[in-house]
Amino acid sequence: MSLTHALLGLLAVEPASGYDLTKEFEQDLGRYAWQAGHTSVYPELVRMAERGLVEVTEEGPRRRRTYSVTSQGREELRKWLLEPWGQGVVRNEQVLRMFLLEALEPEEAAAALRGVIEHAEQGVTQLSAHRAHRAEEPPEGRDVLGQLAAEYGLRQYQAMRDWALWALDHLNQRRTD
Amino acid sequence: MSLTHALLGLLAVEPASGYDLTKEFEQDLGRYAWQAGHTSVYPELVRMAERGLVEVTEEGPRRRRTYSVTSQGREELRKWLLEPWGQGVVRNEQVLRMFLLEALEPEEAAAALRGVIEHAEQGVTQLSAHRAHRAEEPPEGRDVLGQLAAEYGLRQYQAMRDWALWALDHLNQRRTD
DNA sequence: GTTTGACATGTCGAAGTCGACACATGCAGA
DNA sequence: TCTGCATGTGTCGACTTCGACATGTCAAAC
Numbered sequence: 001m002s003l004t005h006a007l008l009g010l011l012a013v014e015p016a017s018g019y020d021l022t023k024e025f026e027q028d029l030g031r032y033a034w035q036a037g038h039t040s041v042y043p044e045l046v047r048m049a050e051r052g053l054v055e056v057t058e059e060g061p062r063r064r065r066t067y068s069v070t071s072q073g074r075e076e077l078r079k080w081l082l083e084p085w086g087q088g089v090v091r092n093e094q095v096l097r098m099f100l101l102e103a104l105e106p107e108e109a110a111a112a113l114r115g116v117i118e119h120a121e122q123g124v125t126q127l128s129a130h131r132a133h134r135a136e137e138p139p140e141g142r143d144v145l146g147q148l149a150a151e152y153g154l155r156q157y158q159a160m161r162d163w164a165l166w167a168l169d170h171l172n173q174r175r176t177d
Numbered sequence: 178m179s180l181t182h183a184l185l186g187l188l189a190v191e192p193a194s195g196y197d198l199t200k201e202f203e204q205d206l207g208r209y210a211w212q213a214g215h216t217s218v219y220p221e222l223v224r225m226a227e228r229g230l231v232e233v234t235e236e237g238p239r240r241r242r243t244y245s246v247t248s249q250g251r252e253e254l255r256k257w258l259l260e261p262w263g264q265g266v267v268r269n270e271q272v273l274r275m276f277l278l279e280a281l282e283p284e285e286a287a288a289a290l291r292g293v294i295e296h297a298e299q300g301v302t303q304l305s306a307h308r309a310h311r312a313e314e315p316p317e318g319r320d321v322l323g324q325l326a327a328e329y330g331l332r333q334y335q336a337m338r339d340w341a342l343w344a345l346d347h348l349n350q351r352r353t354d
Numbered sequence: 355g356t357t358t359g360a361c362a363t364g365t366c367g368a369a370g371t372c373g374a375c376a377c378a379t380g381c382a383g384a
Numbered sequence: 385t386c387t388g389c390a391t392g393t394g395t396c397g398a399c400t401t402c403g404a405c406a407t408g409t410c411a412a413a414c
Contacts (some may be wrong), residue, residue, distance in 0.1 A: 088270025
C-alpha cells in the first residue's frame with residue numbers, strides 16, 4: 001500500500017507522531033502526491049508497528065507517541081523506492097476536469113480554460129515567491145521533502161499553464177476551420 | 178464522485194458501451210487523470226442510469242449496450258466542469274516516490290533520480306513522436322480527448338525531467354557542502 | 355478562573371476500489 | 385470445423401478511504 005510507504009518515507013527522514021504526519025499530508029505532499037487524513041494515519045501506524053516496520057520511540061504529553069522506522073521498515077522502503085518505474089496509482093481530479101472541458105460548448109470551454117490559466121498562473125506566482133523566500137535559509141529534516149514538493153509543484157503549474165494555453169489556441173483553430 | 182463525471186464526460190463526447198469506456202481508461206486518460214477498471218465501470222453505469230444521468234440508446238451483438246448522456250446528465254456535467262478550481266483528489270504513486278527518494282542514501286538517491294530522468298526522457302520522446310505522427314490526420318470524437326491528454330502527458334514528462342535534473346543538482350550541492 | 359484554540363488520538367459505518375472468478379458471443383484463420 | 389482471441393458484461397469479497405463523531409490535554413490570553 002502506498003500510504004504505508006509514504007509514512008515509512010516521512011519517518012525515515014525524521015521520527016514523528018501521527019499528528020505531525022497528518023500535517024505533512026496537508027502540505028505540498030498532499031497537494032501533489034498523496035492525500036491522507038488522520039483517520040487513515042493513526043490506524044495505519046498501529047498496523048505498521050504490528051508488522052515491525054515502525055516502533056514507538058518516545059512518549060510525550062497529551063498521549064503523543066513518536067514513531068521511528070525500524071531497520072526492517074527501512075529495508076522495505078528501500079526496496080519500494082528502487083523498484084522499476086512503471087505505471088502506479090494515478091488519480092487527479094483537476095486533470096480529469098481539464099481533459100473533459102472538451103465536452104463543453106466551445107465558448108464555455110474557452111472560458112474554463114482561461115480559468116485554468118489564471119489558476120496555474122497564481123500557483124506559479126505563489127510558489128516562486130515561496131522559493132525566493134526560502135533561498136535565505138536552507139531547509140532541514142522533513143522540510144527538504146517540502147522543498148522538493150514545492151519545486152515539483154512549481155513545474156506542475158507551469159506545465160498546466162502551458163498546456164491550457166496550447167489547448168485554448170487549439171480550440172480557437174478548430175473553431176475557425 | 179469523480180468516476181461518475183469521468184463517464185459523463187466521455188459519453189458527452191460520444192455514446193459508448195462500458196467496454197469502450199473501460200478501454201478509454203487504459204489509454205492516456207487513465208495514465209494521467211483517472212483510473213478505473215471494468216468492474217467499476219459497469220456497476221457505475223447502472224447506477225447512473227437509475228439516477229437518470231445516462232440511458233441505453235442502442236443494443237448490439239454480445240449484449241453490448243451503448244449508453245448516451247441524458248439532458249440531466251449533461252447539466253450535471255456542466256455544473257461540475259464550471260465549479261471553481263479548488264483542491265481535488267490527488268493520488269500519484271510515482272510523484273510520491275520521487276519525493277521520498279530523499280530518504281535514501283545520497284548515492285542511491287542520485288542513481289534513482291537518474292532513473293527518473295531516463296524514464297521521463299523516454300516519455301517525452303515517445304509522445305513527441307506520437308504528436309508528429311498525429312499532425313497528418315487530425316483526430317475526431319473521443320480521440321480529441323486523447324490528444325488533449327497526450328499533450329498534457331508530454332508537458333508532464335518534461336516537468337518531471339526538469340524537476341529530476343534540478344533535484345540531482347541540488348543533491349550534489351548539498352553533498353559537497 | 356475560565357475560555358479559547360492548538361495539540362493529540364481514536365472509533366465506526368458508509369462508500370469506493372480492485373482483483374479474482376465467471377460466462378457467453380462473434381469472427382478470423384488454421 | 386474448431387480453436388483462439390477480442391468482445392462484452394457481470395458478481396463477490398477483501399481492502400482502502402473518508403467523513404462524522406468522540407474525547408481529553410496543555411498553554412496562553414482574558
